[in-house]
Amino acid sequence: MTYIGGFINKPLPKPEKSIRYDQQYVGASTLGKQEYCEIKVHHEIIHGQKTTEEMRRGTIIHEEWLPEEKIDQAQLIAELEKEETIVSFQVAAEIQGIPIVGKPDGLVFKKGKLKYVMELKTVESNVERLWDSEVVQSLTYCLCLDEMGFGNEMEIVIPKVRRSLGTNELKDIICEIINFDQTNGCPELAFLLYKVIEANKTDLLLEKTNGDLMIHFFYYDYYLAEEWIVYLLDFWTEKRKPKRARYKNQCVVCEFNKQCNHSLTKYEDQEN
Numbered sequence: 001m002t003y004i005g006g007f008i009n010k011p012l013p014k015p016e017k018s019i020r021y022d023q024q025y026v027g028a029s030t031l032g033k034q035e036y037c038e039i040k041v042h043h044e045i046i047h048g049q050k051t052t053e054e055m056r057r058g059t060i061i062h063e064e065w066l067p068e069e070k071i072d073q074a075q076l077i078a079e080l081e082k083e084e085t086i087v088s089f090q091v092a093a094e095i096q097g098i099p100i101v102g103k104p105d106g107l108v109f110k111k112g113k114l115k116y117v118m119e120l121k122t123v124e125s126n127v128e129r130l131w132d133s134e135v136v137q138s139l140t141y142c143l144c145l146d147e148m149g150f151g152n153e154m155e156i157v158i159p160k161v162r163r164s165l166g167t168n169e170l171k172d173i174i175c176e177i178i179n180f181d182q183t184n185g186c187p188e189l190a191f192l193l194y195k196v197i198e199a200n201k202t203d204l205l206l207e208k209t210n211g212d213l214m215i216h217f218f219y220y221d222y223y224l225a226e227e228w229i230v231y232l233l234d235f236w237t238e239k240r241k242p243k244r245a246r247y248k249n250q251c252v253v254c255e256f257n258k259q260c261n262h263s264l265t266k267y268e269d270q271e272n
């Protein structure tokens with residue numbers, strides 16, 4: 001169970017600069033999306049985001065891995081004092097006068113200290129590739145947590161799982177790996193995953209799932225995070241023009257391809 005509470009009880013500060021589209025803040029996941037294509041971010045704000053079947057399946061997997069129970073602030077503080085727990089709450093910071101917000105999937109606290117920032121990613125095929133969008137989103141959570149006083153020694157954990165891998169099948173595999181007796185029930189997947197990490201058996205997990213689940217790790221670095229986020233925020237303060245997708249394939253699968261004047265497919269078509 002992931003316990004959801006809140007530390008931010010007051011409204012976010014007003015932005016000190018005007019933000020594109022009159023936004024009041026920028027979300028960590030939006031910063032991540034910018035790494036895919038900033039023109040697409042523009043289209044999503046103007047025309048709305050379309051929900052795909054993959055997104056729906058991803059939401060179900062998130063709910064299965066990280067079922068949430070709402071708790072109040074006092075309960076959250078008590079939860080953090082436990083030997084080990086997974087919680088989630090809204091994180092925020094202000095960078096160059098712009099409020100940044102986000103909600104990580106899971107924060108693993110061990111003896112009151114933030115140990116892992118977990119961000120689950122569900123994919124159709126390649127679990128091995130970690131994208132810049134995923135890295136900067138996680139770094140943004142860490143920078144917010146750092147600014148909120150949770151330290152800077154956390155490790156980022158990104159489990160990438162194929163959507164075809166069943167939750168119960170995965171639970172059985174993990175319980176076998178860590179010798180967990182399921183007779184009296186089984187903890188949630190995120191907690192089991194944490195146990196696999198602690199047991200240093202993530203390679204075995206990759207092998208036992210036939211390559212369907214790979215766990216990526218990297219450490220938070222304040223300077224990398226700040227420099228990257230400042231660059232991405234330049235889009236919101238209109239210091240620079242939007243960056244478009246890098247590869248034609250991104251445009252081929254983009255739902256805005258037909259209406260997008262910057263699509264790499266159209267650009268090439270005109271050249272032919």
Ligand code: SF4
Pocket residue numbers: 037038039040041043244245250251252254255256257260261262263264
């Ligand atoms: S078609 Fe290409 S350039 Fe246009 S929004 Fe989509 S990914 Fe970006």
